[in-house]
Amino acid sequence: MKTDNGPLLSTRKLPLFMKEDLAALLAQALDNHCKAADVSLSPPDGIQVERGRGSGHGDYASNLAMQLAKVAKMPPRDLATAIVAHLPASPLVEKVEVAGPGFINFFVTAQAAALVIEKIHEQGAEFGRSHHGRGSRVLLEFVSANPTGPLHVGHGRGAAFGSSLANLLEAAGHEVHREYYVNDAGRQIHILTASVWLRYLEHRGESLPFPVNAYRGDYIHDIARDLEAAHGERFRVAASELLANLPADANEGGDKEQYIDAVIARAQILLGTDRYQEILRAAVAAITRDIEEDLAAFGVHYDRWFSEQALVDAGGVNNALDRLEAAGEIYEKEGAQWFRSSHYGDEKDRVVKRADGLTTYFASDIAYHLDKFERGFEQIIDVFGADHHGYMARVKASLAAFGKPIEQLTFRLVQFAILYRGTERMQMSTRSGEFVTLRELREEVGNDATRFFYVMRRPEQHLDFDLELAKSRSNDNPVYYVQYAHARVCSVLAQMGERNLEHDLTRGISALSRLTESHEQALIGELGRYPEIVVAAAEAHEPHQIAQYLRELAAAFHTYYNAHPFLVDDPDLRDARLALITAVRQVIRNGLDLLGVSAPESM
RNA sequence: GCGCCCGUAGCUCAACGGAUAGAGCAUCGGCCUUCUAAGCCGACGGUUGCAGGUUCGAAUCCUGCCGGGCGCGCCA
Numbered sequence: 001m002k003t004d005n006g007p008l009l010s011t012r013k014l015p016l017f018m019k020e021d022l023a024a025l026l027a028q029a030l031d032n033h034c035k036a037a038d039v040s041l042s043p044p045d046g047i048q049v050e051r052g053r054g055s056g057h058g059d060y061a062s063n064l065a066m067q068l069a070k071v072a073k074m075p076p077r078d079l080a081t082a083i084v085a086h087l088p089a090s091p092l093v094e095k096v097e098v099a100g101p102g103f104i105n106f107f108v109t110a111q112a113a114a115l116v117i118e119k120i121h122e123q124g125a126e127f128g129r130s131h132h133g134r135g136s137r138v139l140l141e142f143v144s145a146n147p148t149g150p151l152h153v154g155h156g157r158g159a160a161f162g163s164s165l166a167n168l169l170e171a172a173g174h175e176v177h178r179e180y181y182v183n184d185a186g187r188q189i190h191i192l193t194a195s196v197w198l199r200y201l202e203h204r205g206e207s208l209p210f211p212v213n214a215y216r217g218d219y220i221h222d223i224a225r226d227l228e229a230a231h232g233e234r235f236r237v238a239a240s241e242l243l244a245n246l247p248a249d250a251n252e253g254g255d256k257e258q259y260i261d262a263v264i265a266r267a268q269i270l271l272g273t274d275r276y277q278e279i280l281r282a283a284v285a286a287i288t289r290d291i292e293e294d295l296a297a298f299g300v301h302y303d304r305w306f307s308e309q310a311l312v313d314a315g316g317v318n319n320a321l322d323r324l325e326a327a328g329e330i331y332e333k334e335g336a337q338w339f340r341s342s343h344y345g346d347e348k349d350r351v352v353k354r355a356d357g358l359t360t361y362f363a364s365d366i367a368y369h370l371d372k373f374e375r376g377f378e379q380i381i382d383v384f385g386a387d388h389h390g391y392m393a394r395v396k397a398s399l400a401a402f403g404k405p406i407e408q409l410t411f412r413l414v415q416f417a418i419l420y421r422g423t424e425r426m427q428m429s430t431r432s433g434e435f436v437t438l439r440e441l442r443e444e445v446g447n448d449a450t451r452f453f454y455v456m457r458r459p460e461q462h463l464d465f466d467l468e469l470a471k472s473r474s475n476d477n478p479v480y481y482v483q484y485a486h487a488r489v490c491s492v493l494a495q496m497g498e499r500n501l502e503h504d505l506t507r508g509i510s511a512l513s514r515l516t517e518s519h520e521q522a523l524i525g526e527l528g529r530y531p532e533i534v535v536a537a538a539e540a541h542e543p544h545q546i547a548q549y550l551r552e553l554a555a556a557f558h559t560y561y562n563a564h565p566f567l568v569d570d571p572d573l574r575d576a577r578l579a580l581i582t583a584v585r586q587v588i589r590n591g592l593d594l595l596g597v598s599a600p601e602s603m
Numbered sequence: 604g605c606g607c608c609c610g611u612a613g614c615u616c617a618a619c620g621g622a623u624a625g626a627g628c629a630u631c632g633g634c635c636u637u638c639u640a641a642g643c644c645g646a647c648g649g650u651u652g653c654a655g656g657u658u659c660g661a662a663u664c665c666u667g668c669c670g671g672g673c674g675c676g677c678c679a
Contacts, residue, residue, distance in 0.1 A: 063660095354677040387673060484641050487641090491638070563644095
C-alpha cells in the first residue's frame with residue numbers, strides 16, 4: 001500500500017464512518033461557497049451523506065444541494081456544481097460527480113476502502129462495536145411468559161428478537177439490562193396449583209373429574225409426580241371431601257370460572273395455607289426453572305428475573321395504587337376501584353382492584369413500570385406479543401399520571417410466528433396443552449436455524465416459519481447459506497495448510513492494493529458497511545437488518561469464491577486475498593454472534 | 604363499531620423521504636479434470652391494494668376508502 005496518503009489514512013483514524021468524514025468535507029465546501037457568493041445557507045437537518053446503491057452512483061451520495069436549492073434560489077444541479085467546486089482535496093476521495101436531480105456522488109479511493117480490512121484484523125471480535133450509544137442505560141424486558149407452562153413457539157420469536165436486540169444495543173455502545181417479569185402472583189397461579197394438586201390426587205388413586213378450566217398439559221403430571229416422590233401422601237385428601245357441594249363445571253351446565261375458583265377455595269381449606277403454598281411454590285419453581293433452562297439452551301440470558309409476588313410482598317403494588325389515589329386518579333364504581341386512565345389518552349378507565357379485593361394484573365404492571373422508571377434508565381423497552389398491544393395505552397397512562405417521562409418507554413410489538421410444515425399450517429392452542437413448545441421446535445430444527453428464522457423478518461411483519469425449510473440443508477435455507485460462507489473460508493485455510501503454504505497477514509495487508517478485481521471491490525464495500533449497519537439496526541430495534549446484511553455479505557463472498565482462486569502462486573496477491581477472506585470470516589462471525597447463531601468451521 | 608399492526612414480482616420478504624423499487628424461492632437456460640455445487644452466472648417477472656394531499660422528490664409522511672391479522676373482561 002502506498003504510504004503517501006497523509007494522516008487521514010493512518011491506521012489510527014480509519015474511515016469506518018466515512019459518512020462523517022465526507023459530511024465534514026461538504027460542510028467546508030458549503031462554507032467556502034457561501035463566503036464566495038456572499039450568501040448564508042445551512043441545511044435544516046444537518047448534512048446528510050448516504051451509501052450509494054451501486055449502479056454507477058458512487059460509494060456515497062449527498063442530497064445537500066437539493067435540500068438547499070429553494071433557499072439558495074438556484075437549480076439544484078447548479079448549486080451542487082458550485083459546492084463541489086469548493087470541496088477541499090482529500091485522500092479519501094477519488095472523484096466527485098454531480099448526478100441526477102442534483103446528487104453529489106463520491107467515489108472513494110481504493111486505498112481508503114481497503115483499509116477496512118486492516119481494521120477488521122486489528123479489532124477482531126470488536127469490529128463493528130462502537131460507543132455510539134455513549135453508555136446510556138437501557139432496560140429491556142422480553143418474553144415474560146406466565147409461569148403456568150412451558151414456552152411455546154409464540155414466545156420463541158420474542159426470545160430471539162429480544163436477545164438479539166440486547167446484543168445489538170450493547171454492540172452499539174449501550175449498557176443493557178435484560179429482565180424477565182415473572183407473573184408468579186394472581187389467579188392463574190392458583191389455577192396452576194389446583195391443576196397440579198388434582199393430578200397428584202389422581203396419581204394417588206383418587207377418582208375425580210378434571211376441571212374444564214384447569215391446565216392439562218403433560219408437564220402438570222410431571223410436577224405432580226415430583227411432588228409425590230418428595231412428599232408421598234402428605235397432600236392426600238379424599239375425593240369425596242374435595243367434591244362435596246361444588247358447583248357444576250362447564251361440561252355439566254355450570255360455569256368454568258366459578259367451578260375452578262370453588263376448587264381453589266376448597267383446596268386452600270382442606271390443605272391449609274402452609275401445604276397449599278408448598279404446592280404453589282413447587283409448581284411455580286418447577287416451571288420457572290424449566291423456562292430458564294429452555295431459554296439458556298437457546299442462548300437467551302437475563303440479568304434479573306423480576307418476581308411479581310416479590311413486588312406485591314414488598315408493598316409495591318399498594319404503594320403505586322396509593323400514589324394514584326393521592327393524585328386523585330382512583331375512584332370507586334360498582335364496588336371496584338378504577339384508575340382514570342382515560343384522562344391520559346386511554347380509551348376508557350381500567351379496574352385496578354376488583355370488588356372481591358384482589359388487585360388486577362394491570363395493577364401489578366403499573367407498580368412494575370413505576371419501579372422500572374425509578375431505577376434510573378434512560379430508555380425502557382418492552383417487547384410484547386402483538387396480542388398485548390391494548391396494554392400500551394393504559395401503561396403509558398399510569399406513568400403519565402405519575403408524571404414520568406413516558407417518551408423514555410418504547411413498546412416493541414412482535415407479531416406472531418405461524419408454523420408451517422411444508423404448506424401445512426400447524427395449529428396451536430394454549431390451554432388444551434396441544435401447542436408446539438419452543439423446546440420441540442429447537443430440537444427438531446436446531447438452535448441456529450430457529451434463531452435466524454425468528455429474526456429474519458421485521459418484527460411487525462407476520463412470520464411464516466417453515467419447519468421443512470429451516471431444517472433443509474439446501475441453498476433455499478438462508479442460515480446455511482451464511483454459515484457456509486464462514487465454513488468455506490475455514491476450508492480454504494485448511495487447503496492452504498495441505499499445500500504447505502502459510503498466510504503472512506502483514507504481507508497481505510501491505511499488498512491490499514492488489515485487490516483490484518470488481519468482485520474484490522464489491523466485497524470490501526460490503527465489509528465497510530458493517531459498523532453502520534450495527535448502529536442502524538440497534539437504534540431502529542431491527543435485528544433483521546443484520547440477518548439481511550449477512551446474506552448479502554455471504555452472497556458477495558460466494559460470488560468472489562466462484563470467480564477467483566485464492567491460493568494463487570503470487571505470494572503478495574495470495575496473502576492479500578487471504579487477508580480479505582479472513583476479514584469476511586471475522587465479520588460473519590461477529591454478525592452471527594449478535595444473532596446468537598454459531599459460525600461453524602466446517603459443514 | 605373503536606383501537607393497533609400489515610397490504611411491494613406467482614410465493615416469502617427488503618428498501619435513513621431520494622436516482623432505473625431490490626433479494627431469495629418458484630419457472631426457464633447455462634457452469635464441477637481447479638480452494639466444499641449447502642455454490643456461481645443468465646433470463647423471466649411490478650400501476651408498491653385504491654383515490655386524493657404534502658414535497659424539488661412518496662412504497663415510505665397525512666386523509667379517506669378496500670382487504671387481512673390482533674385486541675377491545677372486575678382474564679392474564
